[in-house]
Amino acid sequence: xxxxxxxxxxxxxxxxxxxxxxxxxxxxxxxxxxxxxxxxxxxxxxxxxxxxxxxxxxxxxxxxxxxxxxxxxxxxxxxxxxxxxxxxxxxxxxxxxxxxxxxxxxxxxxxxxxxxxxxxxxxxxxxxxxxxxxxxxxxxxxxxxxxxxxxxxxxxxxxxxxxxxxxxxxxxxxxxxxxxxxxxxxxxxxxxxxxxxxxxxxxxxxxxxxxxxxxxxxxxxxxxxxxxxxxxxxxxxxxxxxxxxxxxxxxxxxxxxxxxxxxxxxxxxxxxxxxxxxxxxxxxxxxxxxxxxxxxxxxxxxxxxxxxxxxxxxxxxxxxxxxxxxxxxxxxxxxxxxxxxxxxxxxxxxxxxxxxxxxxxx
Numbered sequence: 001x002x003x004x005x006x007x008x009x010x011x012x013x014x015x016x017x018x019x020x021x022x023x024x025x026x027x028x029x030x031x032x033x034x035x036x037x038x039x040x041x042x043x044x045x046x047x048x049x050x051x052x053x054x055x056x057x058x059x060x061x062x063x064x065x066x067x068x069x070x071x072x073x074x075x076x077x078x079x080x081x082x083x084x085x086x087x088x089x090x091x092x093x094x095x096x097x098x099x100x101x102x103x104x105x106x107x108x109x110x111x112x113x114x115x116x117x118x119x120x121x122x123x124x125x126x127x128x129x130x131x132x133x134x135x136x137x138x139x140x141x142x143x144x145x146x147x148x149x150x151x152x153x154x155x156x157x158x159x160x161x162x163x164x165x166x167x168x169x170x171x172x173x174x175x176x177x178x179x180x181x182x183x184x185x186x187x188x189x190x191x192x193x194x195x196x197x198x199x200x201x202x203x204x205x206x207x208x209x210x211x212x213x214x215x216x217x218x219x220x221x222x223x224x225x226x227x228x229x230x231x232x233x234x235x236x237x238x239x240x241x242x243x244x245x246x247x248x249x250x251x252x253x254x255x256x257x258x259x260x261x262x263x264x265x266x267x268x269x270x271x272x273x274x275x276x277x278x279x280x281x282x283x284x285x286x287x288x289x290x291x292x293x294x295x296x297x298x299x300x301x302x303x304x305x306x307x308x309x310x311x312x313x314x315x316x317x318x319x320x321x322x323x324x325x326x327x328x329x330x331x332x333x334x335x336x337x338x339x340x341x342x343x344x345x346x347x348x349x350x351x352x353x354x355x356x357x358x359x360x361x362x
Contacts, residue, residue: 044070045127045301048093050081057101057142061112064134065094069127078113085117085158091298092116092127107147111154118157119327120298121169128155159244159328170235170326171319172295177231178258179315180286182224183265187278189216190269190357213354217262221255224262228254245325249332253325253339257318260342263349264314270356289315314345 047069051058065071072090075081081093095113103110114131116124135151142149228251235241243250265282272278292299292310299310310316321338324330332339 046070046072046090048073048075048081048084048090050075050095052098053096053100055101057104058096091123104142105146109150111152114155119323177227179261182261184282186220186262186265187268187282188275191272191275191278220262243326244329249325260314260346263346267349267353270353289313294319317341
């Protein structure tokens with residue numbers, strides 16, 4: 001049958017391309033291992049507790065919070081707890097007010113403050129839900145022992161937007177657009193020229209390897225820098241996104257990371273045999289970045305293995321700096337470490353691209 005002939009032909013072509021077969025077979029193995037090591041354990045969110053009650057009710061509620069959260073600090077004042085959240089040592093602080101036990105015994109309504117970092121939307125939502133469950137359980141316990149008792153949780157964000165707003169997902173969008181899109185686009189450039197037979201023309205010209213690499217980086221940078229402008233512009237005009245930091249800092253940071261992504265894509269292109277391999281490799285390289293760079297879950301909440309992977313990814317440093325500027329109002333001068341690491345990655349990718357390009361031409 002013609003159908004079986006086509007199937008046999010396609011399978012033979014795949015078998016002749018061991019890199020593609022290796023990538024197809026390797027991807028599920030690596031993804032399963034990465035998910036298992038990175039997300040297989042129990043996540044415990046670090047918080048701080050301010051027990052201003054210092055009596056039975058406050059201590060009992062603190063114990064219940066400790067069973068659900070990783071209590072990193074017991075602050076003496078509300079201001080001290082807020083500072084812990086601002087510095088990123090904890091993701092939230094629970095403030096138990098004075099007179100909490102008296103209100104519990106008398107059956108009066110009381111309040112409970114939860115001060116959280118809204119720049120991590122998934123974590124913020126999870127903490128608020130978990131606090132709601134703990135409050136409900138405590139109300140049932142107190143009502144059985146004393147009178148009917150209710151707690152009204154009050155949620156405040158230290159900085160950043162509310163957890164339901166579109167700003168929370170802007171880092172995910174920016175990270176995807178500035179790594180996946182440019183990396184995939186430039187990764188097929190050298191392979192496409194090899195397949196078309198135009199790459200050999202470079203070897204016959206006075207252009208050096210440096211000229212070729214730099215020329216491609218600049219060309220694709222010009223072609224993809226519009227992604228940064230359009231994303232930020234649409235977010236501001238259509239969805240009312242407001243950034244706490246400077247727009248110039250955001251644009252400069254995003255431009256530097258864009259060059260890093262293009263350098264990585266060019267390295268993939270030099271190493272790949274054809275366009276299919278290059279495109280697959282760019283997708284394959286993006287998956288660990290998506291899982292372990294802090295896009296959805298902060299890196300310090302993952303396993304030790306996942307933390308090592310996360311800190312070896314350029315996207316982690318970009319997202320860390322982007323959130324600090326956009327949601328915390330920091331300026332780029334305070335984020336020199338993130339910038340330096342991104343620049344180091346860019347230099348390494350570029351040098352390897354030039355060196356391996358020479359080897360392939362020879």
